Amino acid sequence: MPEFGVMLATFLGASVEWVEAFTIVLAVSLSIGWPRAVTASAAALALLAVMTIAGTAVLAAIPNLVWAQGVIGVFLIFFGLRWLGKAMARSAGLKALHDEAAEFATLRANTQKADFRAAWSIAFNGTLLEGLEVWLIVVALGVHTHHTKSAAAAALAALVMVGVVGAALRRPLARVPENAIKFIVGAVLLAFGTFWVLEALGYAWPFGEAALPVLAGFYLLGGLLLTILLKPGAAARS
Amino acid sequence: MKALFKTLFGSTRTMAVGALALALAILVLRSPAPFLAGIILPVCLLCSAFHLARH
Numbered sequence: 583m584p585e586f587g588v589m590l591a592t593f594l595g596a597s598v599e600w601v602e603a604f605t606i607v608l609a610v611s612l613s614i615g616w617p618r619a620v621t622a623s624a625a626a627l628a629l630l631a632v633m634t635i636a637g638t639a640v641l642a643a644i645p646n647l648v649w650a651q652g653v654i655g656v657f658l659i660f661f662g663l664r665w666l667g668k669a670m671a672r673s674a675g676l677k678a679l680h681d682e683a684a685e686f687a688t689l690r691a692n693t694q695k696a697d698f699r700a701a702w703s704i705a706f707n708g709t710l711l712e713g714l715e716v717w718l719i720v721v722a723l724g725v726h727t728h729h730t731k732s733a734a735a736a737a738l739a740a741l742v743m744v745g746v747v748g749a750a751l752r753r754p755l756a757r758v759p760e761n762a763i764k765f766i767v768g769a770v771l772l773a774f775g776t777f778w779v780l781e782a783l784g785y786a787w788p789f790g791e792a793a794l795p796v797l798a799g800f801y802l803l804g805g806l807l808l809t810i811l812l813k814p815g816a817a818a819r820s
Numbered sequence: 821m822k823a824l825f826k827t828l829f830g831s832t833r834t835m836a837v838g839a840l841a842l843a844l845a846i847l848v849l850r851s852p853a854p855f856l857a858g859i860i861l862p863v864c865l866l867c868s869a870f871h872l873a874r875h
Contacts, residue, residue, distance in 0.1 A: 657828070660838050663865065664830040667872030676873060714827045768869075776861055779842065783849055785857050797862055804866045812873055 587794060588723045589736040591770040594763045595665075595719045596740035599712040601755045604748040605682050606708030609689035614701045622705035627741075630713040637721040638730050647726075652782030654722045658775030661718060662801075666768030670805050672761045674812035679761055682754035716740075719767075723774060769805060773797035833875065837868035 603623065611619035644650040671677040693701045716737050724730030748755060773794055777787065787793040829835055841864035848857040 656838075656842065659842070659865065660830050660834055663838050663869055663872060664834050666869040667834070670869060670873035674873065711823055711827060714824065718828065772862075772865055772869075776865060780845065780849075780857055780861060783846065783857075785849060785854065787858060793858070800862055801866060801869075805869060808866065808870045808873070812870070 585727065585729050585732055587770055587774070587798070588727055588729045588733050591723060591767050591774075592716070592719050592733045592736040593740050595767040595771075596716045596737040597744060597758065598760050598763050598767070599716050600741050600744040601682065601748075601758050601760065602680075602685075603709045603712040604744050605686050605754045606689060606712070607705050608748065608752070608754060609686050610693050610701050610705040610708075612690060613693040613696065614698055618698070618702060619705045622702045623709040626706045626709035626713060629710060630717050633717055634720055634730075634734060637717065638725055641721065641725040648782050651726055651778045654726055655775045655778035655782060657718065657722050658771045659779060660775075661715075661722075662768050662771030662773075662775055664768075665764045666772060666801060666805055669761050669765040669768055670809045670812060673765065673806075673809045676812060682756040682758075682760075686754040719771070723771075726778065765805060766802065769801035770798050772801045834872060837871055838865070841865050841868050 607619050607623045610622070641650055641654070668677065672679050689704070693704055696704065720730065720733040720737050724733035744755065776797055777791075777794055781787065830838075841861060844864055845857050845861035848854065848860045
């Protein structure tokens with residue numbers, strides 16, 4: 583489970599973030615051209631790569647592995663909670679689904695008014711902020727399981743996939759089931775976070791790492807069931 | 821900077837409900853029935869996600 587889970591969560595999570603980053607780069611490219619927009623995005627990706635190497639080195643250098651595991655676990659819990667909560671709210675209709683086409687239209691209007699430097703910054707900052715979540719997943723999941731390279735490869739594979747499809751279509755990738763992906767990734771991140779935090783606190787999980795898929799299934803199914811409970815509230819609000 | 825902080829830690833509400841669930845799990849771990857922590861923490865975190873979805 584750890585390596586497969588790490589790669590799956592990273593690939594899915596990264597796909598969602600790269601799709602959002604692609605929308606930003608596409609909108610900016612219409613103002614300053616593809617080469618400049620891609621350069622801004624590449625600069626942000628280079629910074630993220632440096633951050634991944636640095637983050638991995640810092641976490642790997644912590645002598646007390648149990649302490650590091652606990653800290654990473656807490657991060658993953660906060661991160662997973664946010665993704666799962668948001669995905670549940672969107673599934674129930676309490677929050678509008680992320681609309682890449684609408685996002686693109688807004689960005690397009692903003693970048694049309696912006697000068698070269700401002701448009702370049704939008705592409706750079708957009709890629710960096712979306713990529714930060716990918717960085718967090720790669721470093722947090724990869725370091726402790728010693729699968730940082732696999733996680734980074736999964737994130738890169740997602741980047742190549744989004745890049746190739748996006749370049750071929752030259753329009754926002756609005757058909758990606760973003761909410762379903764966030765639901766799954768949120769559940770997997772919470773599973774890893776729960777497992778590592780309790781283990782760091784001295785808890786011995788029954789059946790060891792076999793508890794991970796059980797936890798992920800619990801969060802996924804539990805989240806889906808609770809979404810049903812949220813739906814009447816959403817209907818009453820509308 | 822605000823966006824970076826939000827990316828890394830989430831909102832104050834996310835941190836509050838997450839911290840509450842963790843505090844409860846620690847209490848259970850120090851109780852006479854520590855084996856329940858493996859059930860209590862996932863249940864509390866799922867409830868936290870439900871709370872975040874509602875707000």
